[in-house]
Every structure is written in C-alpha cells, then in structure tokens.
Amino acid sequence: MENEKVEQRPYWNPYLAGFFLGLVLLASFVLTGRGLGASGSFKHVAAAAIHAVSPTWAEENPNIAAFFADPTRSSMDEWIVWLSLGTAIGGAIAVFTARRFKVETVLGPRADKQYRWVLAVLGGALAGFGAQLARGCTSGQALTGGAQLALGSWVFMFSVFGGAYALAWFLRRQWI
Numbered sequence: 001m002e003n004e005k006v007e008q009r010p011y012w013n014p015y016l017a018g019f020f021l022g023l024v025l026l027a028s029f030v031l032t033g034r035g036l037g038a039s040g041s042f043k044h045v046a047a048a049a050i051h052a053v054s055p056t057w058a059e060e061n062p063n064i065a066a067f068f069a070d071p072t073r074s075s076m077d078e079w080i081v082w083l084s085l086g087t088a089i090g091g092a093i094a095v096f097t098a099r100r101f102k103v104e105t106v107l108g109p110r111a112d113k114q115y116r117w118v119l120a121v122l123g124g125a126l127a128g129f130g131a132q133l134a135r136g137c138t139s140g141q142a143l144t145g146g147a148q149l150a151l152g153s154w155v156f157m158f159s160v161f162g163g164a165y166a167l168a169w170f171l172r173r174q175w176i
Contacts, residue, residue: 032079035143035145036143036144037136038139039131040136041080041085043064044078045076050064051064051068051075105117138156138157141157142156
C-alpha cells in the first residue's frame with residue numbers, strides 16, 4: 001500500500017476556471033460592494049501585529065494610526081483579511097482534494113535550487129513593493145478595475161504582460 005502511486009487529477013479547464021472566477025468577482029461586487037484584491041490584507045495583519053507589540057507606538061505612527069481610529073473595530077475584522085484567509089483555505093482544499101500537494105522547488109535544467117529561491121524572493125519583494133507603490137495588487141487592478149472598464153487597469157495589465165514577456169527573454173536560459 002505504501003508503494004502505491006496515487007494518480008493526480010487533471011487541472012481544471014482554464015476557460016471554466018476563468019468563468020467561475022468571474023462569478024466569484026460578481027458575487028463579491030453584489031455581496032460586499034467591493035471587488036477582489038489581496039495586498040491590503042498584509043497591511044492589516046502587520047498593523048495588528050505591531051499594535052499587539054506596541055499599542056502606543058502603533059496608534060501614534062502616522063502610517064498605521066488610521067487602522068486604529070475606531071477603537072470598537074480590529075484591523076483583523078476587515079473584509080480583505082477574511083478574503084485572503086478564505087483564498088488560502090480554498091487553495092489548500094483544492095490542492096489536497098486533487099492530490100497535488102507536494103513540497104518541491106521547481107527547477108529548469110540550468111537553474112539550481114539556491115538561484116531559484118533568490119529569484120523567487122526578489123520577485124516577491126519587487127511585487128510587494130510595486131503593490132504598495134501602486135496602492136493595490138495585480139488582482140485588484142486586473143479583476144476589479146478591468147471589470148469596471150477602468151482605462152488605468154487595462155493599461156496596467158498590458159504593461160504587466162509586456163514587461164513579463166520582455167523579462168522572460170533574459171531569464172529563459174535558466175528554464176529551457
């Protein structure tokens with residue numbers, strides 16, 4: 001039994017997954033009056049952690065004091081924190097039910113594990129910085145702004161894809 005290989009389920013059809021993502025976005029607009037996005041949840045969690053360590057400093061800090069303006073509400077009670085938590089739980093359910101959970105570092109033929117992790121951490125830090133600089137993440141821009149036909153969101157997404165294609169040329173030798 002322990003040597004038995006479990007067959008993985010196939011991935012979802014991307015068009016079907018996109019259709020359901022659109023329904024989730026529609027439900028978000030109808031039920032909460034807001035679209036989808038995730039970067040704001042990290043600010044709320046960080047602000048709550050700072051407040052737990054040093055409440056006075058957090059309430060006097062001009063960058064995060066607004067999170068504590070209403071003493072009857074916690075920063076952790078914001079909808080975006082629960083949206084991100086639900087996304088993580090839903091992703092975990094999906095990967096376990098599809099029998100696709102595996103701890104691994106995906107490598108190309110020329111990329112070693114350390115280099116891959118350096119690129120991943122730098123890319124994540126750059127994306128996080130960009131999300132704060134832009135005051136929102138790519139999911140908020142692409143899904144929410146795109147659904148509202150916001151010109152800035154469409155320009156942003158074309159720029160993201162164009163930039164990714166341009167950068168891919170420089171990094172492709174690590175993966176092919």
